Amino acid sequence: MKRPTIADIAARAGVSTGAVSYALNGQPGVSESTRRRVLAIAEEIGWNPNRAARALSGAPTNSIGLVLRRPARVLGVEPFFMELISGVEAELSARSFALTLHVVRDPESEIAVYRRWWGERRVDGVLVCDLRIDDPRVPALEDLGLAAVVVGPDEGAGTLASAWSDDGAAVVEAVEYLATLGHRSIARVGGLPDLQHTGVRTAAFTDVCRRLGLADPVTIPTDYTGEGGAHATRRLISSRKRPTAILYDNDIMAIAGLAVAGEMGLAVPRDISLVAWDDSVLCQLVRPPMTAMSRDISAYGARAARLLLDVIAGNPVVSIRDEPAHLIPRGSTGPPRPDAGAGRG
Amino acid sequence: MKRPTIADIAARAGVSTGAVSYALNGQPGVSESTRRRVLAIAEEIGWNPNRAARALSGAPTNSIGLVLRRPARVLGVEPFFMELISGVEAELSARSFALTLHVVRDPESEIAVYRRWWGERRVDGVLVCDLRIDDPRVPALEDLGLAAVVVGPDEGAGTLASAWSDDGAAVVEAVEYLATLGHRSIARVGGLPDLQHTGVRTAAFTDVCRRLGLADPVTIPTDYTGEGGAHATRRLISSRKRPTAILYDNDIMAIAGLAVAGEMGLAVPRDISLVAWDDSVLCQLVRPPMTAMSRDISAYGARAARLLLDVIAGNPVVSIRDEPAHLIPRGSTGPPRPDAGAGRG
């Protein structure tokens, strides 16, 4: 099947391609009757503008890009990105924008992809995830002048707009809740330490523990995997000053920690309380069900997408600080045992 | 920052744009020294081919499309698609292809998107999921001549290539396993009845039950949701001829069914055995852990992507029948009670 072009329409309508273009784009310069005729013919022969040709004349591509830097196989396991993408798509599909996805191995190729997309005019803008400390992508994108929105805290986002939740406030909520239950020694199993939002959480955690006069706030950095969470939990439980509560930076690690606590003979929440960041079906299914910091990830995605569309449209934009995650108390948290935190498990 | 073009390179190298084009594309027609000079300049000024311009001259877009028809929010919950996408990406990213994603509401707009992408030359080919009986997308794609691969059984895929597992063989494996345990009355909680692969599974289920001389094989159609699975399970358990084993078309429904069995006072697997299709962490976490038909979804995605790339390249292709799902026995299956299946629950 041959793709119809405006030349085909022009031939049928007996006018020039220029006139057809004016007619199709609602520009002045053609009579109402001609316009109607052209539109009817376009409809009839199933014409679609060749985006390549339009793009050559400077039109937007109506698509945004998302580059993910992880082993592709991990994506299937990690629910975060799919929820984010579902939120992004909800916003995009309403406006007939497409999402172009690309998975890369390392930060250099991520920047190379941005550069290529920009050079190729493949996307109108990009969403940037997993911002790191001194992330080289920020200056690279600023240099290129490619529209971009950071999905993450605005710390380190430079001149780029950002959309994220107030992770600090969420940490404060969780720690205050545990402190109210009576916990004086709270540890944290954190995510990748060079991620911006890990830094934000760690700072907030340290601050609130100090403010409440709690024991020295320990954060063990991990890689977000179940193994990492299990290992960190083992270390914390067998440490001299065993905490009475542990705050995990994601749900996978919290659930792994729950299993470790069981193996080491600790009852949850009698001997130790556990809190997960990011709620999921998993948290509801385990016994005891896991107290979790729940947030609407797909709403973040939608918000970030809308922000990016604004940036692309050239509208004035302000970074969005979204609703913080909020605590959903379940069975994995309770008051500490009076004698807890004394010896080994 | 201005995007460099081949005209910029030509000016610097002191040759025509035509010569630059030949040099950059490894075509004959330029001397080795000129080619090296041109390549060096291109590298130096960070030139990238404007894809729109190339596309105008008929070059491929190096991207493939995937249209998903579901409420965008459901995507985050359904792990299937993310795993599929991760497999697809693993294959694509190695070849610097991008994946363009679009979420639509109804089948008509799905076809409209194909038509638009084709007209716009936005993608080189598409992956088609969730094939239905007499799916109108198949003739539409055949008409357009847009490269396409069906992710699903080749029944109903027409002239399009397809990649899928042998669901029939998997059903046979599951039923034979249950029959070996001693079950004579096995029911099935099926997925959406108008999906092609549901039809394949239902036919195989009916056949193998007949062949093994089992009781009338009942399949209750559902919508794949937990609620649907719970409702179907309730109906089966309270039916006059209660089955001693139930085969579910996905894991969500199986887990919902497990909860229903508990509510209705049945012990699993003593009173009733349950088998899930598609394994996941969920299946391992519930008590008793769920016997499941496990398959490597991301491998399907990778295989389908490779097939599509072959179709696009014009290589001869044959549909792939991938490895069937294989049974992972866990705690939710066991021999039936001698007196089971007699009365009401």
Place this chain on the structure above:
DNA sequence: GGCGCTGAATTAACCGATTAAGCTCAGGTG
């Protein structure tokens, strides 16, 4: 010297749209 050949380059058409500029002609004006 004239001829054909080859290699290395240029030129120009082309892809399918957008759009500034130019043309035509009907209708109104002095």
Place this chain on the structure above:
DNA sequence: CACCTGAGCTTAATCGGTTAATTCAGCGCC
């Protein structure tokens, strides 16, 4: 009747590449 105006078109340049056709210099050979 000459002149002006503007609606309604057409023409042609343009975007950034690709590529067929063409030019041209240099060389070998009869």
